[in-house]
Amino acid sequence: MQENYLAKWLNNELSEEELATFKKSAEYASYQRILEASNKMEAPEFDVDLAWDTFKGNQMGNEPKVVPLRPFKQFLRVAAVVAVMIAGSYFYLSTLNETFTTDLAERSEVTLPDSSEIILNADSEVSFSEKNWGKNREVRLEGEAFFKVAKGKKFAVLTENGTVTVLGTQFNVENRNGFFEVTCYEGLVSVSYNNSEQKLPAGSSFVAINGEIVGSQGITATQPSWITNESSFKSIPLKYVLAEFERQYNKVVKTENIDVEQLFTGTFSNTDINLALESISTPSQIRYKLGDDNVLFYAENTP
Amino acid sequence: MDNVCEEQVFSSVFKTNSKTVFNFIYYKFGNEEKAHDAVQEAFVKLWENCAKVSPEKAKSYLYTVANNLYLNVIKAEKVRMKYADLHSNSISNESPEFVLEEKQFQQKLDDALNALPENQRTTFLLNRIDGKKYAEIADMEGVSVKAIEKRMHLALKTLREQIDGI
Numbered sequence: 001m002q003e004n005y006l007a008k009w010l011n012n013e014l015s016e017e018e019l020a021t022f023k024k025s026a027e028y029a030s031y032q033r034i035l036e037a038s039n040k041m042e043a044p045e046f047d048v049d050l051a052w053d054t055f056k057g058n059q060m061g062n063e064p065k066v067v068p069l070r071p072f073k074q075f076l077r078v079a080a081v082v083a084v085m086i087a088g089s090y091f092y093l094s095t096l097n098e099t100f101t102t103d104l105a106e107r108s109e110v111t112l113p114d115s116s117e118i119i120l121n122a123d124s125e126v127s128f129s130e131k132n133w134g135k136n137r138e139v140r141l142e143g144e145a146f147f148k149v150a151k152g153k154k155f156a157v158l159t160e161n162g163t164v165t166v167l168g169t170q171f172n173v174e175n176r177n178g179f180f181e182v183t184c185y186e187g188l189v190s191v192s193y194n195n196s197e198q199k200l201p202a203g204s205s206f207v208a209i210n211g212e213i214v215g216s217q218g219i220t221a222t223q224p225s226w227i228t229n230e231s232s233f234k235s236i237p238l239k240y241v242l243a244e245f246e247r248q249y250n251k252v253v254k255t256e257n258i259d260v261e262q263l264f265t266g267t268f269s270n271t272d273i274n275l276a277l278e279s280i281s282t283p284s285q286i287r288y289k290l291g292d293d294n295v296l297f298y299a300e301n302t303p
Numbered sequence: 304m305d306n307v308c309e310e311q312v313f314s315s316v317f318k319t320n321s322k323t324v325f326n327f328i329y330y331k332f333g334n335e336e337k338a339h340d341a342v343q344e345a346f347v348k349l350w351e352n353c354a355k356v357s358p359e360k361a362k363s364y365l366y367t368v369a370n371n372l373y374l375n376v377i378k379a380e381k382v383r384m385k386y387a388d389l390h391s392n393s394i395s396n397e398s399p400e401f402v403l404e405e406k407q408f409q410q411k412l413d414d415a416l417n418a419l420p421e422n423q424r425t426t427f428l429l430n431r432i433d434g435k436k437y438a439e440i441a442d443m444e445g446v447s448v449k450a451i452e453k454r455m456h457l458a459l460k461t462l463r464e465q466i467d468g469i
Contacts, residue, residue, distance in 0.1 A: 003456075004453055005456070006455065006460060007451075007452040007459075010430065010459075027463055027467075030466065031463055033408065034466065037386075037405075037409055038412070038432075039431065041384045041431065042385040042386065043326045043384075043385075043428070043433070044325075044335050044385070048317075051317075051325075051339070051343070055317065055342075055343055055346050055347070058347070
């Protein structure tokens with residue numbers, strides 16, 4: 001008899017001899033009976049259609065329940081982005097600097113959060129962070145401004161040319177293309193310029209032109225002359241004087257055959273243009289021609 | 304169509320295989336309720352992974368899932384088989400003694416089936432009741448045809464020994 005002959009017998013895989021031998025055996029009748037009885041066996045009832053309906057009800061029916069969650073997730077995603085943007089812009093705006101600007105022929109007064117005052121000369125700009133003022137008294141300056149600083153912590157004026165720091169004083173800072181001047185009227189200011197630091201006592205000024213320190217000069221005024229509508233100069237190249245004139249009167253200045261590097265000492269009015277023109281031209285021995293929006297300065301001997 | 308995600312394909316897979324999955328689990332564990340659950344769970348798994356299963360592979364996937372569901376989890380209970388009363392139409396032909404004896408034999412067969420190891424019982428019943436070929440059962444159980452033949456042989460041998468009271 002071959003291996004697993006009972007399984008082979010069920011499958012009709014026995015050879016005729018094997019089958020004959022098997023049929024003669026004592027157990028054959030029992031096996032035959034088991035087979036007959038097992039043919040009558042039935043598995044428990046199983047309703048395929050009912051099972052399919054159950055499956056569809058559970059499974060396919062589940063899908064609509066899942067789908068509505070997705071738009072919510074989408075919403076959460078958008079909400080998260082919006083929240084980040086709002087938070088970000090809040091922090092951005094809160095650190096954004098307060099900025100004050102004056103135009104040509106304009107002047108403006110700015111009161112800082114600690115009641116320090118800034119008077120802005122024409123064509124100038126200051127900016128500072130109102131939010132961080134308590135921690136950091138820092139002002140960025142372009143142009144020219146007069147500072148009356150309330151006593152308190154360190155107060156710094158940052159310019160691209162140099163930094164001025166004080167504790168409580170009155171001083172003027174002028175920072176124009178290549179021209180940097182600090183004048184202290186009260187207290188003590190410290191000027192750091194090109195990595196060198198200089199203490200400036202009351203009644204003195206610091207001038208640097210094109211990166212070169214021109215020197216400190218004594219002054220007698222208690223506030224800059226422009227506060228009282230005059231522009232004063234002491235040994236300053238004429239081109240800076242003319243630039244100041246342009247700013248004060250909003251006129252385009254043209255020159256002809258004039259040495260703009262010659263030094264000028266004097267004062268011109270910021271309110272009376274004719275007086276100002278005389279004040280500039282007479283000491284420098286030059287002539288001028290006043291147009292609608294421009295002024296031409298030319299050498300006396302030019303026809 | 305390379306997978307069973309199409310509802311029509313899936314439905315036909317369900318209709319052809321769900322009864323056998325049910326029987327397969329019932330023969331193993333003798334618990335109808337669990338067998339119904341197994342059908343649902345196996346087809347849920349198949350539906351969830353429908354994109355990964357080709358129609359040809361669906362069948363063995365189902366049995367693998369169904370089998371794994373209750374592996375070592377439930378203890379086999381008594382398998383209660385029903386017997387079609389083939390004699391009901393020819394009552395007069397059988398003596399009451401014969402009918403009684405037949406009933407007793409069926410009872411013995413039931414007891415002997417319950418005493419069988421789960422894998423032998425499943426093989427025997429799948430073959431006898433569901434008419435599954437050895438190769439098909441081998442596929443369902445994930446074993447060789449020879450192993451199924453061995454199980455079948457041992458099942459018959461043990462059943463006879465039990466019934467004959469050896």
